[in-house]
Amino acid sequence: MNKVAKIFINMPIKTIAKGYSYIVPDQFSYLDIGWRVCVPFGHQYLEGFVVEIAFVENCDGLKEVVAVIDKSAWFNQEMMDTAKWIASYYLCSLGESMRLFIPGKKSISVDLFYEAIALEENGINCCCIYKYLQANGPLNLNCLKKYFPTYDMEKVLERLLSEGKIKKVYKIRSRAKEKFEKFVMINEFCDKDPNIYLKNKPAQLRLVNLMLTKRKLPRKTLMEFSSSVIHALEKDGFIHVVNERVLRDSYKDYHFQMVKKSLNPSQENAIEQVTAKICEKKHDTFLLYGVTGSGKTEVYINIVEKIRKLDKQAIILVPEIALASQMIQRFKENFSNDIVVMHSKLSIEERNDAIERLHNKEVGIVIGARSAVFVPLDDLGVIIIDEEHEVSYKQEERPYYHTREVAKMRTFYSNAILLLGSATPSLESYYKAQCSEYKLLSLPKRVNNSNLPSVHIVDMRNELAKGKRSILSDDLYALIKKTLENKEQIIILLNRRGHSTFVLCRECGHIIKCNHCDVPMVYHFSGILRCHYCDSVKTVPQECPHCYSRYIKYFGTGTQKLEEELYRLFPNASVLRMDRDTTTKKMAYEKILDDFRKEKYQILLGTQMVAKGHDFKNVTAVAILSIDSTINIPDFRAAERGFQLLTQASGRAGRHGNQGNVIVQTYNPCHYAITHAKEHDFISFYHEEMNFRKILNYPPYNQLLKIIIFDMVEEILIKKAEILARKLHLMMKSVKCNIIGPFSANVVKVKDIYKMNILIKSREMGKIKQLLCENELDKRKDITIDVDPMNSL
Numbered sequence: 001m002n003k004v005a006k007i008f009i010n011m012p013i014k015t016i017a018k019g020y021s022y023i024v025p026d027q028f029s030y031l032d033i034g035w036r037v038c039v040p041f042g043h044q045y046l047e048g049f050v051v052e053i054a055f056v057e058n059c060d061g062l063k064e065v066v067a068v069i070d071k072s073a074w075f076n077q078e079m080m081d082t083a084k085w086i087a088s089y090y091l092c093s094l095g096e097s098m099r100l101f102i103p104g105k106k107s108i109s110v111d112l113f114y115e116a117i118a119l120e121e122n123g124i125n126c127c128c129i130y131k132y133l134q135a136n137g138p139l140n141l142n143c144l145k146k147y148f149p150t151y152d153m154e155k156v157l158e159r160l161l162s163e164g165k166i167k168k169v170y171k172i173r174s175r176a177k178e179k180f181e182k183f184v185m186i187n188e189f190c191d192k193d194p195n196i197y198l199k200n201k202p203a204q205l206r207l208v209n210l211m212l213t214k215r216k217l218p219r220k221t222l223m224e225f226s227s228s229v230i231h232a233l234e235k236d237g238f239i240h241v242v243n244e245r246v247l248r249d250s251y252k253d254y255h256f257q258m259v260k261k262s263l264n265p266s267q268e269n270a271i272e273q274v275t276a277k278i279c280e281k282k283h284d285t286f287l288l289y290g291v292t293g294s295g296k297t298e299v300y301i302n303i304v305e306k307i308r309k310l311d312k313q314a315i316i317l318v319p320e321i322a323l324a325s326q327m328i329q330r331f332k333e334n335f336s337n338d339i340v341v342m343h344s345k346l347s348i349e350e351r352n353d354a355i356e357r358l359h360n361k362e363v364g365i366v367i368g369a370r371s372a373v374f375v376p377l378d379d380l381g382v383i384i385i386d387e388e389h390e391v392s393y394k395q396e397e398r399p400y401y402h403t404r405e406v407a408k409m410r411t412f413y414s415n416a417i418l419l420l421g422s423a424t425p426s427l428e429s430y431y432k433a434q435c436s437e438y439k440l441l442s443l444p445k446r447v448n449n450s451n452l453p454s455v456h457i458v459d460m461r462n463e464l465a466k467g468k469r470s471i472l473s474d475d476l477y478a479l480i481k482k483t484l485e486n487k488e489q490i491i492i493l494l495n496r497r498g499h500s501t502f503v504l505c506r507e508c509g510h511i512i513k514c515n516h517c518d519v520p521m522v523y524h525f526s527g528i529l530r531c532h533y534c535d536s537v538k539t540v541p542q543e544c545p546h547c548y549s550r551y552i553k554y555f556g557t558g559t560q561k562l563e564e565e566l567y568r569l570f571p572n573a574s575v576l577r578m579d580r581d582t583t584t585k586k587m588a589y590e591k592i593l594d595d596f597r598k599e600k601y602q603i604l605l606g607t608q609m610v611a612k613g614h615d616f617k618n619v620t621a622v623a624i625l626s627i628d629s630t631i632n633i634p635d636f637r638a639a640e641r642g643f644q645l646l647t648q649a650s651g652r653a654g655r656h657g658n659q660g661n662v663i664v665q666t667y668n669p670c671h672y673a674i675t676h677a678k679e680h681d682f683i684s685f686y687h688e689e690m691n692f693r694k695i696l697n698y699p700p701y702n703q704l705l706k707i708i709i710f711d712m713v714e715e716i717l718i719k720k721a722e723i724l725a726r727k728l729h730l731m732m733k734s735v736k737c738n739i740i741g742p743f744s745a746n747v748v749k750v751k752d753i754y755k756m757n758i759l760i761k762s763r764e765m766g767k768i769k770q771l772l773c774e775n776e777l778d779k780r781k782d783i784t785i786d787v788d789p790m791n792s793l
């Protein structure tokens, strides 16, 4: 009987839907489900995941596993189950869902070496290449070719292999380099008396005395001692130097001090309810609905404390990296170094080291963005999703998973707790809480008895009627002025980066668009036009490419232009801009937010990343300038998005006792998202919005599935989409559903690819997915399927 493993390849390809069988050679007989291995696949060696083990008689034609990647299985049962659930729910292959659990997602590479087999005759009749291998250990082809340039090396090696004199060995070349550091250690068994022996060597004596108290120190902290001092002591047997692996940690030097807050009754009640469930060791989901500044983070901290006391591990998710730093800071204040951070701006090395730390049980808390939900953990106790309503929790590429649902399944399979927190819960989550599927916890008031800010709505139509064209209304100008005079801080939200949002010919109306996408190019500071979809750039044309007129004008205001405008109006104010253009560097977010927290700047201006979750003591004013661009999107979630953005942004003002003031500039002052946000009334907004969802049969009353069809040629795409829609109608005859479309995607063309959508609404999504798979639509290369899409466009 031979041991055979069924293996899924780590590749982002939906067509490799099945696993492949490989023989497990004797040397790897310990291999089991969940291990990562390396296998030959086509002409390459690729990373694969073992999902099944079987013993079979006949393995003709099967290849062998050539290497094992880790020292233990990467996937435990709970992770395997979650990966399988993702594959079946989001219609992707198991390889695609399993690779989500691997940081970096890049496949490993493997080098082939040739090794001499020890022969009894001791190589009397053997050729020089065999002898060379015997003397030098395993070597690869290139190396051998270099030493023996006149040989036809491939032929020789083939002969030696067939004669059984050499064998192939595979070594994994890890892309993530391990980091080593030198340490100086005292020799425990040295019996020389340094005071006598080193009497005339003051530097050496000083170092030995230091080492006698410290025992072990990193070499780099001993820069005052030269290498000769160290060498001499090593030679005399006082100390020795070792090269040890160190695990990287970019957040190691975060300064923190322990702070313990006394909790208010609402916080205590929330913690008590969750704790009761933790003690039962059963899965459950809680929705913590707490207004902005109600102290949700403190609840998270207390729950994680309980979990850590039980020696279980916790994952805390934030919607974007910009918010990680504050969460890390608050958690460090309570858990000091029991934390690792995981997000995509960290290198693969750093992420691997973080996983190693968790694996060693050196730390037990992970803070990270979306992908951190996949961190391998042995003993998951809780997943906390802060700002659970955020769209960034949905991955907008294959597999189109939603972090909340993945977390739900992971905690379910590990008997752990899922805690969702928000001041503006998603309609789905609040609805589930109403139906008792989730347990609702609420924090109805701000801590410190702070009031929620007062919100003033400026009707921009009146400004226009007054003949004003500035992006800043009179009221906003007055608010900024007052805030600056009071030495307080203001946050201004403008959801458009760049300088001018489009460039237009005054003569013929031609708008300069990207050559590859169906969107206008955005003018940036540096005098270039940039496409925000594909990042391609153009220089600004001197004349209109359409009519050759020279009347080229810039329209619309982006963050860069607003920054100029603020400096012009308030020359003494200090303005800090935060958008994608100012945060490309690693730790750039941290720096900007830290500078603002330390009040080095008075105005923080930026895209939506400035609006969420931040807790700045001295911010009393907030302005939201671009809410119309959110509520006018023709998507069924537009009002929800608008309400959330307004409530979250307003929520940054006056969190610490001082009265907050918010200004919203809009051309739609009567829109219900705006009026309810003004009153901080989530419940009324929820009911009004749910009414509308019910009438139109949208989630949470119904499930959605979006089929995206694409092609390089628009005409072909339209034909294909129509054929597909007809096919779908036939296919779904027996299922209760609504098929809408095909219709053009919101942006018709991105990176030279045209897109059209078909939307299916149904309460029987399981059946629909099954039909789609039976008809192999999930495998078609010109289609992607987005289950539970965040937008219908």
Ligand SMILES: Nc1ncnc2c1ncn2[C@@H]1O[C@H](COP(=O)(O)OP(=O)(O)OP(=O)(O)O)[C@@H](O)[C@H]1O
Residues within 6 Å of the ligand: 261, 262, 263, 264, 267, 290, 291, 292, 293, 294, 295, 296, 297, 298, 422, 423, 447, 448, 612, 613, 614, 615, 651, 652, 655
């Ligand atoms: N029990 C407490 N006593 C005093 N201060 C507290 C207490 N709980 C929290 N705080 C403080 O109140 C402030 C707001 O808390 P936190 O940032 O957790 O609010 P939040 O609910 O997460 O708000 P948002 O949804 O706006 O992010 C923080 O500065 C926090 O340190």
Ligand SMILES: [Zn+2]
Residues within 6 Å of the ligand: 505, 506, 507, 508, 509, 510, 544, 545, 546, 547, 548, 549
């Ligand atoms: Zn023109």
Ligand SMILES: [Zn+2]
Residues within 6 Å of the ligand: 514, 515, 516, 517, 531, 532, 533, 534, 535, 536, 751
């Ligand atoms: Zn483009």
